[in-house]
Amino acid sequence: MYRADYYEREGGGVRCKLCPHNCLINNGNYGICHVRKNIDGELISMNYGILSARNLDRIEKKPLYHFYPGRTIFSIGSVGCNLRCKYCQNHTIAQGDFSHVFERAGKTSPKTVVEQALRFMDDDNIGIAYTYNEPIIWYEYMRDIAVEAKKAGLKNVMVSNGYIEEGPLRELMEVIDAFSIDLKGYSEEFYKEITGSTLAPVKKTLEIIAKSNRHLEVEYLVIPGHNDDEVEFRKLMEWYRDRVGEGVPLHINRYFPQYRMTIDPTPVETLVKLFEIAREYVNHVYIGNVGLELGRDTICPGCGSRVIERRYEINYSGAVGGRCYRCGRELEGEGYE
Numbered sequence: 408m409y410r411a412d413y414y415e416r417e418g419g420g421v422r423c424k425l426c427p428h429n430c431l432i433n434n435g436n437y438g439i440c441h442v443r444k445n446i447d448g449e450l451i452s453m454n455y456g457i458l459s460a461r462n463l464d465r466i467e468k469k470p471l472y473h474f475y476p477g478r479t480i481f482s483i484g485s486v487g488c489n490l491r492c493k494y495c496q497n498h499t500i501a502q503g504d505f506s507h508v509f510e511r512a513g514k515t516s517p518k519t520v521v522e523q524a525l526r527f528m529d530d531d532n533i534g535i536a537y538t539y540n541e542p543i544i545w546y547e548y549m550r551d552i553a554v555e556a557k558k559a560g561l562k563n564v565m566v567s568n569g570y571i572e573e574g575p576l577r578e579l580m581e582v583i584d585a586f587s588i589d590l591k592g593y594s595e596e597f598y599k600e601i602t603g604s605t606l607a608p609v610k611k612t613l614e615i616i617a618k619s620n621r622h623l624e625v626e627y628l629v630i631p632g633h634n635d636d637e638v639e640f641r642k643l644m645e646w647y648r649d650r651v652g653e654g655v656p657l658h659i660n661r662y663f664p665q666y667r668m669t670i671d672p673t674p675v676e677t678l679v680k681l682f683e684i685a686r687e688y689v690n691h692v693y694i695g696n697v698g699l700e701l702g703r704d705t706i707c708p709g710c711g712s713r714v715i716e717r718r719y720e721i722n723y724s725g726a727v728g729g730r731c732y733r734c735g736r737e738l739e740g741e742g743y744e
Contacts (some may be wrong), residue, residue: 408446408451408453408455409451409452409455409456409548409643410451410452410545411423411425411443411450411451411452411546411547412425412546412547412575413425413546413572413574413575414450414660416448417431418431418433418687419434420432420436420662421445421448422435423438423443423450423565424572424574424575425443425543425544425546425571425572425575426440426489426543426544426570426571426572426608427570427571427572427604427605427608428489428570429606430443432444432445432450433445433449434448434469434646435447437453438489438671439489439491439603439723440487440488440489440541440544441486441487441488441502441503441505441743442454442485442486442487442505442544442545452545452546452547453505453509454485454486454487454505454508454509454544454545454548455514455545455547455548456514456515456548457485457486457508457509457512457513457514457515458483458484458485458515458520459484459485459486459500459508459539459540460482460483460484460500461483461484461523462481463479463480463481463482463527463530463532463621464479464480464482464536464565465477465478465479465480465721466478466479466533466536466564467483467717467721468478469482469536469538469564469587469624470587470624470626470658470689470693470695471564471585471587471622471624471740472624472656472658472693472705472715472717472740473622473624473656473691473705473738473741474564474584474585474624474740474741474742475562475741475742476478476705476715476721476726476740476742476743477531477720477721478531478532478533478535478688478742479527479530479531479532479533480532480534480535480536480562480564481523481524481527481532481534481535481536482536482538482539483520483535483536483537483538483539483543484497484500484537484538484539484540484542485500485539485540485542485548485680486505486508486540487499487501487505487540487541487544487545488501488502488540488541488568489541489543489544489546489568489570489604490541490602490603490604491602491603491604492567492571492591492600492601492602492666493601493602493666493667493668494601494628494630494662494664494665494666494667494668495665495666496663496666497539497540498665498666499541500539501540501541502666510584513688514735516715517548517551517552517554517555518555520535520552520555520574521535521552521555521556521559521561521678524556524559524561525559525561528545529714533561533562533742534556534561534562534563534564534584535552535553535556535561535562535564536563536564536565536566537549537552537553537563537564537565537566538564538565539566541567541568542565542566542567543567543568543570543571543575546575546579547600548577549565549579550578550582553579553582553583554582555722556582557649559581561582561583562584562585563567563585563589564583564584564585565579565583565585565586565587566586566587566589567586567587567588567589567592567696568588568589568591568602568604568609569588569589569608569609569612569613569681570604570609570612571608571612572608573611573615576612576615577614577615578712580615580616580619580621584621584622585619585621585622585623585624586616586621586622586623586624587624587625587626587628588609588612588613588616588623588624588625589625589626589628590609590625590626590627591609591627591628591634592630592633592634592642593606593634593639593640593642593646594606594634594639594641595607597633597634601630603634606608610646610650613625613650613651614650614651617650617652617655618649621741622741623651623655624655624656624657624658625647625651625655625656625657625658625662626658626660626695627657627658627659628660628661628662629659629660629661629662629673629677629678629681630662630668630670630673631662631670631671631672631673631674631677632670634682635673635677636678637644637681637684639732640681640684640685641684644684644685644687644688644689645688647688647689648688648689649685650664653688653689653690654691654741655688655689655739656689656690656691656692656693656740656741657685657689657691657692657693658692658693658694658695659678659681659682659692659693659694659695659702660694660695660696661673661675661678661694661695661696661697662696663696675697676700678694678697678699678702679699679701682694682702682706690708690739691705691706691708691739692707698709701718704716704717705717705726705738707731707733707734707738708729708734708736709734709736710731710733710734710736712725712731712732714726714731714732714738726738726743728743728744729741731742
């Protein structure tokens, strides 16, 4: 068993300080994440070393469009999550009771994960992505892998809901190179009803990362009737421009029915309208989960040239040394050849 970080003893239980839920966990019980357990007054990370998935993915799948475009990344996940999204697309590994997994699953050491990642270097692998379920509640294992990965010259990428306390986040930023953060809406009501959490900590996470030298891209899944109001979205974009930055790429994604949410998929015209609004505030806006040419390629915000084309393969011949081939404007991101 691996003792977790970021907790305090309180009364007869322990208070987890990893995420803003700050769960008070009695002996023998789990926090809301279903993976951090109080065992005799110690908070134990029950999913330390447990892998539910491992794949070699395109970096664009994270999605990261401005971080080593066209390359691959060794992607791993575990079990559990600190949110309760009604539309969770990975609910089989993110939601529920995982005690049976902890009893039977084998453990993989951080060094072994790095060794596995290094085997894919001939396949354009740049490093390791922590993804699929929520990596925040895999904190200690992710951090330990990331430290070993940095020693081996690998990049670390975190795909997350951003629901984490400032202290753990800042420690993690010492070893994570790029973040893909899922901003799920722009009202506290939405976050409470749909995700079982709150908006303010996610906004704080985005602002902290945006002020750092770490790469950041943001996802926004559009759910009809819940977070697609144009007036509210424009307010979101004003905050995004002012506090996150016009240079931080935004991915507007189409929702499909999943888990406990059965409403129809996002109309394409809604995605297009929000895309048009976002372009007023953000340099690079993309549309995901739908086969549109609009919002697929990277356009130079200086002269309008198409610098990266995304078809079946990635063609960034228009981005020479990370600059637009036509006007010479530097593009946001890193890893351009």
